[in-house]
Amino acid sequence: MMRKNDYQKLASMVIVLTILLVFQKYTSRSRDPFPDIKFIAGSSIPKNISDFDPNVLDKEQWVKLGFSEKQTSTILKYKEIVGGTFTSKEQLRKCYAISEEKFKELESFLLLPKTSKVNNFKNSNHFEKKEISVSAKFNPDLFTSHDWIKMGFSERQSEAILKYKSYLGGSFVSKEKFKECFIISPENYSKLEPYLLLPLKTPEKFKNSGTYRAEKTTVQYHVFDPNSMNVDGWKALGFSEKQANTIVNYRDRNLRGSFKNLEDIQKCFVISAEKFQELRPYIKLSPMEMKQEKTDFSKIDLNAITFKQLIEFGLDEKSAGSMIGFRKKLRGFVNKQQILETYNIDKDLVQKLTSIAPLDASTVPKYSLAEAPEEWLKDHPYFKYSADKIIFYRTTYPDDKKIWKFLKLKPEYEARMRLYVK
Numbered sequence: 001m002m003r004k005n006d007y008q009k010l011a012s013m014v015i016v017l018t019i020l021l022v023f024q025k026y027t028s029r030s031r032d033p034f035p036d037i038k039f040i041a042g043s044s045i046p047k048n049i050s051d052f053d054p055n056v057l058d059k060e061q062w063v064k065l066g067f068s069e070k071q072t073s074t075i076l077k078y079k080e081i082v083g084g085t086f087t088s089k090e091q092l093r094k095c096y097a098i099s100e101e102k103f104k105e106l107e108s109f110l111l112l113p114k115t116s117k118v119n120n121f122k123n124s125n126h127f128e129k130k131e132i133s134v135s136a137k138f139n140p141d142l143f144t145s146h147d148w149i150k151m152g153f154s155e156r157q158s159e160a161i162l163k164y165k166s167y168l169g170g171s172f173v174s175k176e177k178f179k180e181c182f183i184i185s186p187e188n189y190s191k192l193e194p195y196l197l198l199p200l201k202t203p204e205k206f207k208n209s210g211t212y213r214a215e216k217t218t219v220q221y222h223v224f225d226p227n228s229m230n231v232d233g234w235k236a237l238g239f240s241e242k243q244a245n246t247i248v249n250y251r252d253r254n255l256r257g258s259f260k261n262l263e264d265i266q267k268c269f270v271i272s273a274e275k276f277q278e279l280r281p282y283i284k285l286s287p288m289e290m291k292q293e294k295t296d297f298s299k300i301d302l303n304a305i306t307f308k309q310l311i312e313f314g315l316d317e318k319s320a321g322s323m324i325g326f327r328k329k330l331r332g333f334v335n336k337q338q339i340l341e342t343y344n345i346d347k348d349l350v351q352k353l354t355s356i357a358p359l360d361a362s363t364v365p366k367y368s369l370a371e372a373p374e375e376w377l378k379d380h381p382y383f384k385y386s387a388d389k390i391i392f393y394r395t396t397y398p399d400d401k402k403i404w405k406f407l408k409l410k411p412e413y414e415a416r417m418r419l420y421v422k
Contacts, residue, residue, distance in 0.1 A: 049269060050250040053111040053242045054086050055079075056270070064269040065106070071097040083156060084163075090115045111242070132188045139197040140178060141171050146374060146391065157183045174202040221282045226265055227251070227258045228286075237279065243270045253321050257308030259285060302339065302359040303332045313353055319345040329381050332364035334419040366422040370398040382416045 049065070057065075062072040074097035079086060086092045089112050093103050132152040148158035160183045165172055172178040175198045179189050219238040234244035250268050251259060259265050262283065266276050295309050310320035322344040333339055336354040340347060367376065369390050377387035386407055393406045400421070404414070 049109055050246055050254055051109050051111050052246050052270065054092060056240055056242050058272065060272050061269055066102070067097070083160070086112060088113050088115050132191055134192055134195050137195045137197055141165070144374070172198055174199045176200065176202045221278070223282050223284050225284055225286050238275070239270070246270045252307040253317070256311060257306065261285065297353065297356050300357050302336070302354065302357050303327065303361065303364070305357065314349055315346060319350070323350065329379070331380070332361060333359060334361045334364055335359070364420070366420050368422060369400045369403045370394045380420065382420060
C-alpha cells in the first residue's frame, strides 16, 4: 500500500506536469504579433517646422514630419476613433504610433490645449445619451453651438453638427441632408423634423461628395509674391485659416521674414507637393534689395510691428516670437505694460522699444460679457479661465453688471479683463 508521503509526492509530480503542459501550450501557439512600431531610421522633425494643428494634416504631411506610411495610417485611424478631431495634446500622446520621444519633439509646436475638458469617446459612434427637447419651429442654419447644447446635445455633438453644416457649404440645405448628419439619431430626427424650417428635398443643383471631405473649391490663381502675402492672401489660394497662419509664422519666424527661394516654400510642411506644383507657375519672388532702409521705430505701431522688425531692433528670435505670439492671442495690445508682462522677453530692450514706438489700440476687438463670442472668450488669455462661467451666467442674466458680480474675481484679474470689455 502507498503511504501518505508517496501520495504527496505523486500529487506534486502531477501539478508540475500540468504547469509544464500549460506553459508549452501558450508558448508554442501561433499568435498574431502586435504591429511593431518603428520610426524611420534617423528620422526627426523638420528643421523648418512651425506651430501647427495636427487636425489639418493629411497623410503626406504626417510623412513629412518623419513618420512611416504605416504609422501615418495608424494616426489617421486613431483620429477617426476619437471622433475625427484631436482635442488635446494628452489625447494625441495616447496614439501608440507616436513614441514618447517623438511626442516630446512635437509637443511644443502643437496648436492644441494640454488637456481637454470633454471626455474622449471610446468610440466615435458612442455619444452621451441625452433627452432632446424642442417646442417651436426653428432654422438650424442659424443655430450656434450654444443653441444645440440648450436643445440637449453634448458640446462635442454640437461641434460635430456645425462641422457637418460647414461641410455642406454653410447650410443644411434640406431636411433630407439634415437627416444624413450622423450625430443625429433616427429617433432624434423624428422629434426634430416637424419643427425644421427647411425644404423637404435637396435641390437638384446641389452636389457634394457624400463624405466629410469637402469638395475642392476652384481657386483662381494669379501671380503673387509670397513675401508680401498675409493670412487672407494664402486663404484665397485655397488654404484653411490655420494652414495660412502656419505658413505666415514659418516665413516670419523661421525664415526671418522672407522666402529666399522656391525650395523654402516647398519645405513648409503644410504645403503638400501637389499644392506646391499648382502654385509654382504663379510664384514671383522679388529680388532682395542689397540695401534695406532702416526702420524708423518712432513711427511703427507696436500692434503692427513685425517679427523681422523686432529682430532688426535687436531682440533675439525667442523674445520676438514671444511678443508676436502674445499679441496674437490677445488680438492686440491695449497698453504698453502688457508688452512688458510678456514671458521670455528681453525686458530691458523691450522697455526701450516701448518708450520709442507708439501703440494704436483702436482696432483691438472689445466686447461686452453678454455678447462676446464663445470662441473669443475661450481662447483669450484673460478670459479663458472664466469663459464657461460667463457663458453660463449670461444665459439667465444677460447683463454685464450682474455677470461681473457673479464671477467674484480677484481685482487684478478683473482689471485685466476690463481692458478688452467695451
